[in-house]
Amino acid sequence: MKAIEAGVVQYAGQRAETANQAVSLPIWLLLVGNLLMGTSLWLIAAGGMAAKLILLGFWIAMLCAYARPVRIALGLLAGSLALAGLIGVIATGNGATIEKLRLIGNLLMLPVGLLGGLVIGWDSLRVMMPVLAVYLLLSSSFQMTHEGMRLNQPFLFLGLFALCSVARWRGNGLLAVGSALAVLLSQTRIAVLAMLVNLIGMIRFSRAMTWLVGMAALAVAGWFAMSHLPRLFLTHGSGRLAFWRDFWGMWQGGSVGQRWLGFGAGSVEEILSGYQSFASFGALHNDHFRMLFETGIIGAMLWTTGWIVMLWTVRHARLAVCILLSVMLTMVTDNTLNYGHYLICCGIAAGIAAREGPHHG
Template sequence: MKAIETGAAYYAGQGPGADSQAVSLPIWLVLAGNLLMGASLWLIAAGGMAAKLILLGFWIAMLCAYARPVRITSDLLAGSLVLSGLIGVIATGNGANLEKLRLIGNLLMLPVGLLVGLVIGRDSLRVMIPVLVLYLLLSSSFQMTHEGMRLNQPFLFLGLFALCSVARWRGCRLLAAGSALAVLLSQTRIAVLAMLVNLLGMIRFSRAMTWLVGSVALAVAGWFAMSHLPRLFLTHGSGRLAFWQDFWGMWQGGPAGQRWLGFGAGSVEEILSGYQSFASFGALHNDHFRMLFESGTIGAMLWVAGWIVMLWTVRHARLAVCILLSVMLTMVTDNTLNYGHYLICCGIAAGIAAREGPHHG
């Protein structure tokens, strides 16, 4: 009970140092969590909602079990109201019920992960990291594309990097370096940029050794990328700009009701399915614009307000802010809302960093 009250107090912004009294999960729950997370990861390839339902259901159950003493704070109240408003706009808008449920579930991933990190703390890493490492070792492979060989699953590696950035296990820095290398080998530019933003939160710029080692490491990484990862420096947009212009024209030309309340959940994919290049492009690759298009001006304002509340909640911890900003960045050119496991990982990492305060490291 004391650990839970400490987590609640820290969420209210009462200061760092709560990690020493963080929730300690029983070993049977850690093992059960690993089994469920493993099942969720392996169901990704099957598609559908099963993988996300397991993922979200487990962590919501954990919050219900451990967060009962959490008192209502202004941050929690504001976040709940904004999220409820956005869910209400989506639920009452156009679109199939299944698409509404899918979008609502996607929206819950990051805030649920953030609460898990804030309330449960470091022990949540024991549930996520081991099974994620095992899954990536067994399922990752290089794939030939028209731009050369690329390692798959960049966002799962990016999520692992975020978790490692707040871990204190022996060898966690080595694991972080391995996941960083995997992100580089994926040659996914937005993932690499997001990783660098996350890295900015980890670095202690006041140390002279940081500048010395960092300069050498950056030079070596830059040389390696330029020599062996040419895709990272290409400037093409893979056709995204043309699609964004089309959808912007549709949104501007729509009736006032749709501009305010959106075209409905799932409307982006429904419209894109009529494009000849849909099979290769797949989605809009801009979640911020997608929220404007599907939930309208009101939904977009609530979307922005939600980000402001989350960033304000963790404002005292630079690493937590950087992790959330890295997620925002990926949403500019990718479909990050669909990557539930990545969002949960980043939410947990940001929550842990915020729980430990500005002196994490």
């Protein structure tokens, strides 16, 4: 009887291993992928939609090429319906067509990255990580602000850190430390907090050495931050609260249709452009509130449903959950939906962590 049980367990393990076998991408596709990702990154500075179209188009094409037939689970069905419903609300609502397309593209970034990590696995890192590391090395610089010197591109470094958290390459630890240090030097508080949430998913709390080394490292990092990075501990909101109060008043004073279906894609930037401080502030700096304002109560409910489905899908892997939660956190005080490369990186990392299972965190 025990022999039969052992055989069943062994067979089940073999089936799981076969189902979870990673995709091995041909070398030509890796080269093309790096070329396209590099082009997309360098086009960021030019503005417009070209950079995101290349980014999103490539990963959708990869999914179409390597996706296998899957059983339509309840979670997948619910997520697809929520995304389709939200796209429908945006497409049929107010706003210019270009703004609708931009918002829909931004919404697709994280789920497409998540599916890419789940379907392709570790080889997706070989497409994204090398060119991202080279780009950051060549284009990053310190910028003088009224709050001191800050390293630019904190969210790209944060995306690189997310990718490093699931990579298993030699020397990956040094790259992770370098990207973490860059996030600290950016003095972007929400990015640092998101990195700490990601880090929680990486730590194995059952090991005594984790506590000994971790407490010492945390103390050193805290001392360094307090001594040299004072902006991280400032409590001002950079004017966000005043804008949020204004927009909350507008939303409450809107018509019934506007409260339920929103003011339309691009309405936030259109309204903000009338403020004298628009040039320095730029956007609402709260994507969750932005979705409520532009897509209404129905859109906000679909937005929340999508997040619940994604978290439920990766619930078995603590690291994957933490990566997604870190993205949700950045959306509280920043315009994360506009950072397509960061969203793709975090989606890929969360997908790989979920694919590999609980031993990733």
